[in-house]
Amino acid sequence: MSEETPTFDLSAFRDPALAHKLIERISELAAALGETERFEGRPIKLMEVCGTHTMAIAKAGLRSVMPDNIVLSSGPGCPVCVTANPDIDLAIEVAKQPGVILTTFGDMIKVPGSWTSLAQEKARGADVRVVYSPLDALALAADTPDKLVVFVSVGFETTTPIIAASVKRAAAAGLENFCILAANKTVPEALRALAGDPEVGIDALILPGHVSTIIGTAPYEFLADEFGVPGVVTGFEPVDVLLGIEELLSSLLEITRGGSAKISIAYERAVKPEGNVVAVDLMNEIFMPCDVAWRGLGVIPGTGLKLREPYGRFDATVRVPVEPPESRETPGCQCGQVLRGIIAPPECRLFGRACVPEHPVGPCMVSSEGSCAAFYRYRSVEEA
Amino acid sequence: MCLAVPAHITEKKSDQKATVDILGLTRDISLDLLPDAKAGDWVLVHAGFGIEIVDEADALETIELIEQMPVGFEPTEVPEAFQELGYEPEKRSDYIKPADSGKGSVEEVGAPHE
Ligand code: SF4
Numbered sequence: 001m002s003e004e005t006p007t008f009d010l011s012a013f014r015d016p017a018l019a020h021k022l023i024e025r026i027s028e029l030a031a032a033l034g035e036t037e038r039f040e041g042r043p044i045k046l047m048e049v050c051g052t053h054t055m056a057i058a059k060a061g062l063r064s065v066m067p068d069n070i071v072l073s074s075g076p077g078c079p080v081c082v083t084a085n086p087d088i089d090l091a092i093e094v095a096k097q098p099g100v101i102l103t104t105f106g107d108m109i110k111v112p113g114s115w116t117s118l119a120q121e122k123a124r125g126a127d128v129r130v131v132y133s134p135l136d137a138l139a140l141a142a143d144t145p146d147k148l149v150v151f152v153s154v155g156f157e158t159t160t161p162i163i164a165a166s167v168k169r170a171a172a173a174g175l176e177n178f179c180i181l182a183a184n185k186t187v188p189e190a191l192r193a194l195a196g197d198p199e200v201g202i203d204a205l206i207l208p209g210h211v212s213t214i215i216g217t218a219p220y221e222f223l224a225d226e227f228g229v230p231g232v233v234t235g236f237e238p239v240d241v242l243l244g245i246e247e248l249l250s251s252l253l254e255i256t257r258g259g260s261a262k263i264s265i266a267y268e269r270a271v272k273p274e275g276n277v278v279a280v281d282l283m284n285e286i287f288m289p290c291d292v293a294w295r296g297l298g299v300i301p302g303t304g305l306k307l308r309e310p311y312g313r314f315d316a317t318v319r320v321p322v323e324p325p326e327s328r329e330t331p332g333c334q335c336g337q338v339l340r341g342i343i344a345p346p347e348c349r350l351f352g353r354a355c356v357p358e359h360p361v362g363p364c365m366v367s368s369e370g371s372c373a374a375f376y377r378y379r380s381v382e383e384a
Numbered sequence: 385m386c387l388a389v390p391a392h393i394t395e396k397k398s399d400q401k402a403t404v405d406i407l408g409l410t411r412d413i414s415l416d417l418l419p420d421a422k423a424g425d426w427v428l429v430h431a432g433f434g435i436e437i438v439d440e441a442d443a444l445e446t447i448e449l450i451e452q453m454p455v456g457f458e459p460t461e462v463p464e465a466f467q468e469l470g471y472e473p474e475k476r477s478d479y480i481k482p483a484d485s486g487k488g489s490v491e492e493v494g495a496p497h498e
Contacts, residue, residue, distance in 0.1 A: 008390040008426050008440060012447045025453065052387050079385050105431075107385055133432025135414060158386035162433045165416040210386040213428065213436045243450060269442040270388075270428055276436055279417040369385055 013237030022242035023065050029249035030067035036256040043071045045201055046248055047341050049191065050208035051078035051369025052236050058374035060238040070245070073341035074374075075194060076297060077208065079154045079185065080107045080367040081339060084293040087183045088113035089324040090317070091152045094181060095126040097320050101144065103137040104152040106130045111363045114327040134166035134180075141170070141178035150316045153180040158210040160184045160305060161279035164286035167307070167314050179316040184305040185292060187211050188219040193300050195227040200340050204248040205231040206241070209267050214283075216275025217263050224261035235267040286311055295363070296336035333362035338371050345372040352376060388430035390438055393423050404429065 012018065033039045048054060054074045057063065063072050076082045092113050095102035102118070109118045109130060122128040127147075131137050134151050141149040153163050163180060170178045187208060194200050207220060212233040223229045230251035234244030243266045255261055265271050285308070292304025307315050329336075333355070334348040345351050345364065355361035357373055364370035391406035391413065400415045406429060415421050418434040427434035 008392070008438065008443075010390075010443070013443075018447070018450050021453070022450065051385055105385065135432050155385060158388070158430055158435065161417055161435070162431050165414065165433065169416075208386060210388045210428070210430065210435065213388070239447075239450065243446070246453075266446070268446055269438050269440070270436055272436075276417060278419060279435065282417065367385075 010237055013235070013239040015239065018239050019242055022239065022246050025246050026070070026242065026249060027067045029246065029253060030070050033249060033253055033256070034069050036253075038256050039069070039203075039252075043069050044203050044249075044252065045071045045073055045341075046204050046206060046245060047073045047075045047194070047200075047202045048206040049075040049077045049187065049194075050206075050211065051081070051367070052209065053077065053206055053234075053241065054371050054374045055369055056236045056238070056241055058378040060241070061378065062238065062241060066245075070249075072245075073344070074338075074371040075200075075341050076190060076294060076339040078364070078367050078369045078371070079156055079159070080105075080111055081335065081363045081370050082185065082294045082296070083108075083111070083154055083183055083363070084295045084327075085114045085329065086293070086324070086327040087181075088117075089115070089327050090322070091181055091183075092116055092118055092121055093322040093324040094150055094316060094320050095121050095128050097322065099146075099148055100320060101127045101129060101140065101147050101149045102152065103129050103131045103134075103140065103149060105132075105154065107367045107369070108152055108154060110360070110366045112330060112360070112366070114330075115325060134163050135169075138166055138170055138173070138175060138178055141175045142173070145177055147177065148319060149178050150320065151178070151180045153182045153184055155184055156187050156208070156211045157214045157283070158208075160186075160287065161214060161276075161283045164282045167286050167311055168282070170314060171311065176313070179314045179319045180307075181316040182287070182304075182306055183292070184287070185294065186289070186303045186305065188215070188222075189303045190294060190297060190300055191220070191223060192227075193297055194340065195223055195229050197340070199342060202229060202341075204252055205229060206244050206248070207231045207233040207263070209233060209235050209240075209270065212265075212267070212271045212275065214276050214279045216271070217265060217273050218275075220263045224263050228255065228261045230255065230261040231263045233263075233265045233267050233271050235270065240267060294339075296339035330362055335362040335364045335372070338364050345375040346379075348372070352379075386430070388428040388435055390426050391429045391434075393421060393425050393427060393434075396421075396423050402434070404434075 118128050137151040223231050232244040232247045234240045287305040288308045289302040290304040290306045291301050293299045337343045355365050360366040364372035391404035393402045393404050395403040402415050414433045426438045428436045
């Protein structure tokens, strides 16, 4: 890096002194909460629902500095992990068709479907390529007019507008040999399913940073209004996450004193309350809601996305109709419960034994942001 | 998967594209989602697209907010639930150490292991 390269200085967000201070405040708040009628004698469960938070918390060892009555659990925050087996099987089946180049984000390639993975099919000769951006898939389509370039479209609201923009660019450029397998999902209604589930038992939510960059905070208000669950949008540095936890505990304390739950932002540098309106409009122009199955959570109405007309011709299921073999759940894998935060990864019997990153059994161990992978990779920190 | 990193726009180009400096590398990104971004702006980049203009001033404000937070609670704003906690304002200087004091090692307080 040359001397002139400007830097966006985030070092303060890794400052041990600031972190220490926040941890002190968190301890004080946790102690005060432990004395209230609502939380006396039971843990306070905070859930994070973003794979990047899962990694940030594990990497910084934040669980080991939490007071005893604060539990940080991970929810369905990794788009790859929540993709249900039938959708993975469909992508694999499409990849096997002649004349198809299947493009995907790297996280998806090793995820096992019911019977095989994209990586295994690639080894058997399928043309599967990892791309960094859907724009790379567009460029590939322009370079290979005799092939159909299919993009496996997974991701939450952070990623969906990007795919929407790419579809729009394909339409404008007349790239008719490009299409997508839409398995995108939207976050807020999945949070409703979690907030309303007594088995999950969430007290407060750490809301995703970059999903919120796009959608803002209005779509989460129902959590506070209908469920009394406070939420905070926060960033990914240790100080960001600690600040978020501090805000949630302050908020819970206020609630025990008669205040009402609220949704707040502790990541002002990247999130505006109204979100990125251009991105949301584009997403709504290209996609419309549909029902979709999430791994572990089942079908959640309206949380899937399908292409709206006149973009239906970019739907890969129309362009390459296939019939994948019948799906099944991976035997022994408890990803479903891990994704609902009902068990922590080490509570799965396969964790660290039959299931390790080199030989993953379930998607939560494959994906770099899966809860099982995060726990495994940073287990010495978690256990400290 | 929703990872996004700050990048500095060095040049705005045609077709809603821009050249950015991203962690020391030069890349072209799309500004389809940020039509108003201009050269000199910092943007968060996700999968080849700018998704938001990020503001260093906001970052500093957040830090200031934390710096000004009392540890323990000032007597005037001590909620009832805290009154038995025995907050001592003097204690504050114990936790707030300058970043380079060497005390409070990275492991102890949970900064990233890099
Ligand atoms: S440890 Fe492996 S098998 Fe167990 S839930 Fe996680 S990914 Fe599934």
